Amino acid sequence: MRRRSLLLAAVPAGLVTLAGCGDGSSESSKASASPSASPSSVPPPKIVDGPLPAITAGTKFGEKPTVAKGTGEPSKNLAVRTAIAGSGRAIAENDFIVANYLGQIWATAKVFDNSYDRKAPLVMQLAQGSLIDGWRYALAGKKAGSRIEMAVPPTWGYGKAGNPDAGIKGTDTLVFVVDLVDSFNSKSSSKGKPVAQNDASLPKIGTETDGSAPSVDIQQPDPPKKLVSNYVLEGDGPEVKASQTILCQFQGLVWKKGNKGKPFVATYGTGRLSQLSLEQMQQVVKGLTDGVTGKKVGSRVLIVVPPDQGYGDNPPSGSPIKKDSTLVFTVDILAAM
Numbered sequence: 001m002r003r004r005s006l007l008l009a010a011v012p013a014g015l016v017t018l019a020g021c022g023d024g025s026s027e028s029s030k031a032s033a034s035p036s037a038s039p040s041s042v043p044p045p046k047i048v049d050g051p052l053p054a055i056t057a058g059t060k061f062g063e064k065p066t067v068a069k070g071t072g073e074p075s076k077n078l079a080v081r082t083a084i085a086g087s088g089r090a091i092a093e094n095d096f097i098v099a100n101y102l103g104q105i106w107a108t109a110k111v112f113d114n115s116y117d118r119k120a121p122l123v124m125q126l127a128q129g130s131l132i133d134g135w136r137y138a139l140a141g142k143k144a145g146s147r148i149e150m151a152v153p154p155t156w157g158y159g160k161a162g163n164p165d166a167g168i169k170g171t172d173t174l175v176f177v178v179d180l181v182d183s184f185n186s187k188s189s190s191k192g193k194p195v196a197q198n199d200a201s202l203p204k205i206g207t208e209t210d211g212s213a214p215s216v217d218i219q220q221p222d223p224p225k226k227l228v229s230n231y232v233l234e235g236d237g238p239e240v241k242a243s244q245t246i247l248c249q250f251q252g253l254v255w256k257k258g259n260k261g262k263p264f265v266a267t268y269g270t271g272r273l274s275q276l277s278l279e280q281m282q283q284v285v286k287g288l289t290d291g292v293t294g295k296k297v298g299s300r301v302l303i304v305v306p307p308d309q310g311y312g313d314n315p316p317s318g319s320p321i322k323k324d325s326t327l328v329f330t331v332d333i334l335a336a337m
Contacts, residue, residue, distance in 0.1 A: 045078035045137055045156050052081050052149050053106070053175060059083075061147050062100065064116035065177045070106035070151070074173040079151040080138045083177070086145020091183045093140055094127045096247055096273060098182040098335050106151060106173040112166040121181050123247055123337040132157050139178065148178045182335070186271045187211030189249060190300040190332040192233035197302075203255075203328055205232045205302050213251055213268035214300065214330050216259070223255040223326035228304035229291035232330070235298020240336050242293045245277045247335040255304070255326035264320050273334070285310050288329055297336050303329040 051074065057066035061084050091097060098121045102114035115122050124131050126139060134152030142148055152174045154160065162170040189209040197204055201224065206215035214232070240246060251266035253259055267274050282289040287305030295301050305327040307313075315321035 042133065042155060045134075045153075047137065048075055048077045048079050049081060050079050050151075051075060052079050052151055053109075055083060055149065055177060061086075061145070061179055062181075064114065065102055067102065067104055067109065067149075067175055067177060069109035070173070070175065074106045074151050074153065076153055078134055078137055078153065078156055081149045082142065082146055083149050084145075084147035086143040086147075086180060088144025088146075088180070089183055090141055090143050091126060091139055091180065092185065093136070094125065094185070096123060096125050096184045096335070097139065097144075097180060098123050098184075100179040100181060101176055103174055103176045105168065106175050110167065112163075112168060112174075120337070121179075123335045134174070135176070135178075139180070142180060144180050144183045146180050148176075148180065150176050150178070152176065184247065184273065184334045186267075186273060188273070188332075188334055189214075190233045190235060190298055190334065192231070192235035192296070192299045195231040195234050197230075197232065199230075202228060202230070202304065203302065205300070205330055207233060207300075209233070211249075211268065213263070213266060216251075216253055216328060216330065218253075218255060218257060218259045218328065221257040223306070224304055225306055227287050227290060227306060227309055228302065229295065230302045231295070231299055232302050233298075233300035233332075235296045235333065237297025237299075237333075238336070239294050239296055240278070240292055240333060242278050242282070242289060244336045245275050246292060246297075246331075246333055247337070248274050248276060249332040249334065250274060250276070251330055253328045254321055255328055259328075275337075285327070287327070288331075291329070292331055292333065295333060297333050299333050301329075301331045301333065303331060305329065 053068040053070045055065045056068050058064045100115045100121045104111045126136055134156040138150040154170055157174050158168055160170040162168045189211050191209055194207045201220050204217040249267045251263040253263050278289045287309030291303030307324040310327045311321055313323045
């Protein structure tokens with residue numbers, strides 16, 4: 001079971017899931033507690049330039065940094081410095097970020113957490129209640145591709161309670177170095193290369209990448225009997241594993257000739273993204289998990305799910321899905337965690 005980040009405060013907001021699949025929050029941990037967010041009554045911090053300890057090694061973007069011990073008293077305000085300026089999209093509140101980071105205690109330089117050793121960036125939402133407020137305020141407005149160093153006082157970190165599991169006291173100021181790999185919002189789409197759709201027996205899927213729902217054109221009356229999982233846009237990221245949770249845009253439709261886009265569930269245009277736990281989805285719509293597994297991050301995938309790998313004879317109550325329906329999904333795989 002993967003180690004949950006110490007930064008996460010709660011289940012991220014803005015989740016959209018299929019009926020019965022859960023909320024995507026299954027990422028638990030025996031190694032660390034899930035800290036509470038800073039109280040909402042705490043006013044925004046004043047952001048200052050320092051003091052901040054020097055980054056003494058691993059100074060390039062993406063390299064694991066080594067950070068000196070803090071000297072003297074840290075600021076009571078939130079200290080933030082852009083060590084490397086990126087040129088990507090500016091990050092706003094409620095965006096999801098993909099980031100590598102290292103965190104240590106100011107007074108001792110003890111590293112309490114880092115993602116570099118795990119060789120997997122963390123995906124999280126920059127939202128109140130999702131992660132410590134120091135990150136929210138320090139990273140808002142920063143651009144993807146940037147390296148940010150910050151010193152977070154307890155008020156905007158773990159508060160007076162600290163985080164005993166991580167060895168963090170309620171009086172500790174924390175130093176973070178954060179590499180902002182990428183960011184996504186509700187208007188994000190996959191940006192992979194279009195793949196030819198030559199099979200006339202399958203739905204034709206749109207390749208628009210403006211965050212709107214891709215068009216779906218079902219012209220055949222009879223669906224395939226076996227699971228179909230085809231690239232519409234092929235990305236160049238790592239292949240998704242069945243144990244992961246994906247950050248995505250998706251829509252689901254019932255196979256019916258002439259259906260050109262009447263989904264029973266969708267994220268496109270809703271102002272939200274979805275975090276789908278593939279392990280949980282395996283228990284609900286097995287074909288969706290199987291269809292995503294092995295596909296590359298950054299892709300749009302057409303998945304056709306036959307009844308025996310979908311809802312079969314037990315569709316969700318009150319939904320337009322009938323017994324023994326074949327389902328059609330388009331999934332934009334933005335990130336995997």
